[in-house]
Amino acid sequence: MVALPDFSTAFYTRNAQRYAEVSHSFLQSMYVRSSHPGLRGDYDLMQRMQDLVPEGARGLDAGCGAGARDVFMYMHRGYDIYGVDVVEENVEEACRLHPEIAGKVSLADLRFPLPLPDASFDFILCNAVIQHIIPEVALGITLPDFARLLDRGGVLQLMFKIGKGITTVHDKDYGVDRAFQLYPEDQVIAVLERLNLTLVPTEANNLGGIMYFTDPKGSDHCVLFAKKNS
Numbered sequence: 164m165v166a167l168p169d170f171s172t173a174f175y176t177r178n179a180q181r182y183a184e185v186s187h188s189f190l191q192s193m194y195v196r197s198s199h200p201g202l203r204g205d206y207d208l209m210q211r212m213q214d215l216v217p218e219g220a221r222g223l224d225a226g227c228g229a230g231a232r233d234v235f236m237y238m239h240r241g242y243d244i245y246g247v248d249v250v251e252e253n254v255e256e257a258c259r260l261h262p263e264i265a266g267k268v269s270l271a272d273l274r275f276p277l278p279l280p281d282a283s284f285d286f287i288l289c290n291a292v293i294q295h296i297i298p299e300v301a302l303g304i305t306l307p308d309f310a311r312l313l314d315r316g317g318v319l320q321l322m323f324k325i326g327k328g329i330t331t332v333h334d335k336d337y338g339v340d341r342a343f344q345l346y347p348e349d350q351v352i353a354v355l356e357r358l359n360l361t362l363v364p365t366e367a368n369n370l371g372g373i374m375y376f377t378d379p380k381g382s383d384h385c386v387l388f389a390k391k392n393s
């Protein structure tokens with residue numbers, strides 16, 4: 164196997180428990196600036212996805228994070244959701260915090276295609292994960308695999324840090340510097356279009372189109388919903 168660069172996943176190994184506390188408290192999940200009046204934090208994205216896919220839909224939280232907060236929340240709202248993460252401690256923390264999702268979270272590395280059949284899911288969440296993966300792999304393997312795994316009409320929610328190259332950010336909640344891969348949004352959108360995924364537009368005041376926000380650490384992100392064409 165080829166050794167691939169690692170953008171600070173070791174951080175999660177060391178901080179799984181604390182990360183889960185921060186994530187569950189929504190401490191870093193409120194945005195300080197946003198391009199859409201209806202987008203104030205993670206919670207708004209969750210609400211919008213629940214408008215786009217019906218209760219009972221099959222979901223994947225790709226890179227679910229320590230504690231798998233969103234797997235837990237979607238499950239309690241009636242979704243058939245699973246989570247994967249590359250860090251063992253993150254999955255263990257999810258099972259410790261929420262024993263009821265123990266059978267729904269597992270270890271997997273999104274730098275490789277997941278060993279699951281085509282069209283396994285009606286929605287995929289991938290929030291702040293490709294920042295840990297080099298562009299060649301994220302755009303050439305991870306996103307194409309999401310397109311394969313989505314059923315027709317299925318929706319991808321993709322959030323990533325915008326820019327070029329790699330940035331280093333000081334995370335005051337943990338007192339450490341962390342490195343992240345940035346992505347130009349036009350490049351990501353062009354890849355999604357080639358994969359037959361179309362941006363969900365803004366309708367009325369609903370979340371849609373290309374949305375931007377700045378997180379409490381000052382990092383600029385893009386987030387979008389893209390639907391797999393029938």
Ligand SMILES: C[S@@+](CC[C@H](N)C(=O)[O-])C[C@H]1O[C@@H](n2cnc3c(N)ncnc32)[C@H](O)[C@@H]1O
Nearest residue numbers: 226227228248249250272273274290291292295
């Ligand atoms: C910033 S956290 C985001 C967690 C969660 N998606 C959220 O929004 O709270 C990034 C997560 O991506 C996971 N991750 C990084 N590289 C990965 C990979 N190659 N495969 C699967 N998960 C990965 C990390 O372990 C970490 O849990």
